[in-house]
Amino acid sequence: MKQQDKSTIVVVGAGIAGLTAALRLSKSNHQVHVIEQNWMVGGCAGTYLRKHHKYESGATTLVGLEDYMPLGMVMRETGLKLNPICLEVPMQIHFPGREVLNRHESLDQWIDEAESFFKVKQAGFWRQAYGLADTVWRASTKYLDFPPANLQEACSAALKFRPAEWQVLLKAFESTRRWMQKSHLPTQGLFMDFVNAQLLITAQSDAENTNAAFGAAALAYPLFPNYYLPGGLGKLSEAMVDLATERGVRFHLRTPVQQISKSPKGFLIQAGDLTLQASQVVSAIPINNLIDLLGEKPKGIRDVRTESQLWSAFQTSFSVNQKLPFSALHHQIHLENPIPKLPGKTLFVSFSHPDDRERSPDGNLVVSVSSHLGLQDPWESDKKAEIESEILKVLKERGFLTAEPDYVHSAAVGSWKKWTGRAFGAVGGYPQTKGLLPWKMNNAFSGISGLWLAGDTVYPGQGIPGAALSGWIAAQRCLK
Ligand SMILES: Cc1cc2nc3c(=O)[nH]c(=O)nc-3n(C[C@H](O)[C@H](O)[C@H](O)COP(=O)(O)OP(=O)(O)OC[C@H]3O[C@@H](n4cnc5c(N)ncnc54)[C@H](O)[C@@H]3O)c2cc1C
Structure with missing residues (x-):
């Protein structure tokens, strides 16, 4: 075992949550180690090289770089530099009749587009959704002690809350569907299909089951600046690693953590040949994985979902x-006929930027197509080829694929298990269902002193900005 002083902090997992935590901790006097099971960093938001092209491991869209948003805060506080391109139209939605809906970033332009497309007045709804989402984003980086650790923190947060923030909290008690009804919007037909599809990709749930506070943030996602990172989204994790390494953080790749146990000086972390003694640990892997490593559920973990309640992709x-x-890089296709095993009835298609020669030196487009995969039934790996060929057929029929694709490869449950080590191959975090009020969500507190939780299965939830914020909060708590 290596000799260390008691100020060692170990971060488990080098996804966005773990890397953000490591960057925040690198500003302290502790020796920080990041342990990662994969040969590369980034987890569900990495970029890998195959046959001269750079592919996205999972995530393709990026928001949250503004100063008052999670990644903006990380950049401002740590000096992290990125080279983002802001997208003019963040996303286009393609309906079965071939109609295309442009998700303009400008609120006024989007309202005009949505009203003329769906033939329903909806300006009030979208203005309210944008306002709520804006408040959620701003509050997320303002209240870094949220969710409160104790009554004292709860009282101090309550005293600081502004009226707009109370409104968001109240919306957490109402379903998105109920909010739509109150706004006189249709809760069936094409508009509802559109809403449910948007909620599925952002909140991992639907209008009936997503509360209106999460629903507003999810539906307004394309109304905030969306960015493309030349070279791939993995540039974010690579930049984080470079900066953290410069500041003395040590990375251990290809090193799966097998056990975390309490020891007189804090924790003993066992990962193959590596054994580390740490005074504190930030767990930046899913809750289900952490419980396996500890051999028990810590009492501070409030919400543990089972395989059948989660999604794979x-x-x-x-x-x-x-x-x-x-004209856009990101597209959601509503399918005419469902593809077996893909319950979402939509495909999400992302193209690389045509000028991005780092991802594609020969000028080809690099394409990712993803869809939700249910974990209720056992995954049959022999279905992979069939689903892949159905996806390519849809892309050809709907005008997305006009030439023969090269190096077609697909990922399903087994690939996620291997690539990210995530329990059940479940990705995308815990669905943001109705009963998931902030004080019922898992947060940085594990209930074990010195063990902090981050990642997309704890507050504030999934997505790159959510994972980054959770990592930041866990690190802040650690340093307190
Ligand atoms: C197909 C897909 C599309 C998505 N699209 C978007 C999108 O467009 N925009 C967006 O914002 N979000 C998107 N997301 C969600 C987003 O990618 C994730 O929520 C976020 O990246 C999760 O980060 P994380 O750090 O919590 O977890 P992860 O990325 O899963 O990182 C966890 C890390 O821990 C490592 N690990 C696991 N177990 C161990 C162990 N025992 N020992 C050591 N290391 C371990 C893993 O290898 C991994 O690197 C998408 C996700 C998927 C799967």
Whole structure:
């Protein structure tokens, strides 16, 4: 065992949550170690090189870089530098009749587009959604002690809350569907399909089951600046590693943690040949994985979901020698006929930027297509080829694929288990269902002194900005 002083902090997992925590901790006097099971960092938001092209491991869209948003805060506080391109139209939605809906970033432009497309007045709803989402984003980086640790913190947070923030809290008690009804919006037909599809990709749930506070943030996602990182989203984790390494953080790749146990000086972390003694640990892996490593559920963990309550993802990737077929990089396709095993009835398609020669030196487009995969029934790996071929068929029929794709490869449950080590191959965090009020969500407190929780299965939830914020909060708590 290596000799260390008691100020060692170990971060388990080098996804966005773990890397953010490590960056925050690198500003302290502690020796920080990050242990990662994969050969590369980034987890569900990494970029890998295959056959001269750079593919996204999972996430393709990026928000949250503004000063008052989680990644903006990380950049401001740590000096992290990125080279983002702001997208003019963050996303296009393609309906079965081939109609295309542009999700303009400008609120006024989007309201005009949505009203003329759905033939329903909806300005009030979208203005309210944008206002709530804006308040959620601003509050997320303002109240870094949220959710409160004790009554004293709860009282101090309550005294600081502004009226707009109380409104968000009240919306947490109402479903998105109920909020839509009160706003005189249709809760069936094309508009509802659109809302449910947007909620599924952002909140991992639907209008009936997502509370209106989370629903507003999810529906307004394209109304905030969306960015593309040349070279791939993995540039974010790479930049975090470079900066953290410069500041003395030590990374251990290809080193799966097998056990975390309490020891007289804090914790003993066992990962193959590596054994580390740490005064504190930030767990930046899913809650289900942490429970396995500890051998028991710590009492501070409030919410543990089972396999059947979680989602996995089916993702097909390839490169293709063709022009960008539509004006935006990101698209949601509503399917005419469902593809077996893909319950979401939509595909999410992301193209690399046509000028991004770092991802594609030969000028091909690099494409990711993903969809939710249910974990209620056992995954049948022999279905992979069939689903992949159905996806390619849809892309050809709907005008997304105009040439023969190269190096088509797909990821399903087994790939996620291997790539990210995540329990059950479940990705995308815990669905933000109705009963999930902030004080019922898992947060940085594990209930074991010195063991802090981060990642997309704890507050504030999934997505790159959520994971980053959770990592930041866990590190702050650790340093307190
Ligand atoms: C297909 C797909 C599309 C998505 N699209 C978007 C999107 O467009 N925009 C967006 O914002 N979000 C998106 N997301 C969600 C987003 O990628 C994740 O919520 C976020 O990246 C999770 O970060 P994390 O750090 O919590 O977890 P992870 O990324 O899972 O990181 C956990 C890390 O821990 C490591 N690890 C696990 N077990 C161990 C162990 N025992 N020992 C050591 N290391 C271990 C893993 O290898 C991994 O690197 C998408 C996710 C998927 C799967």
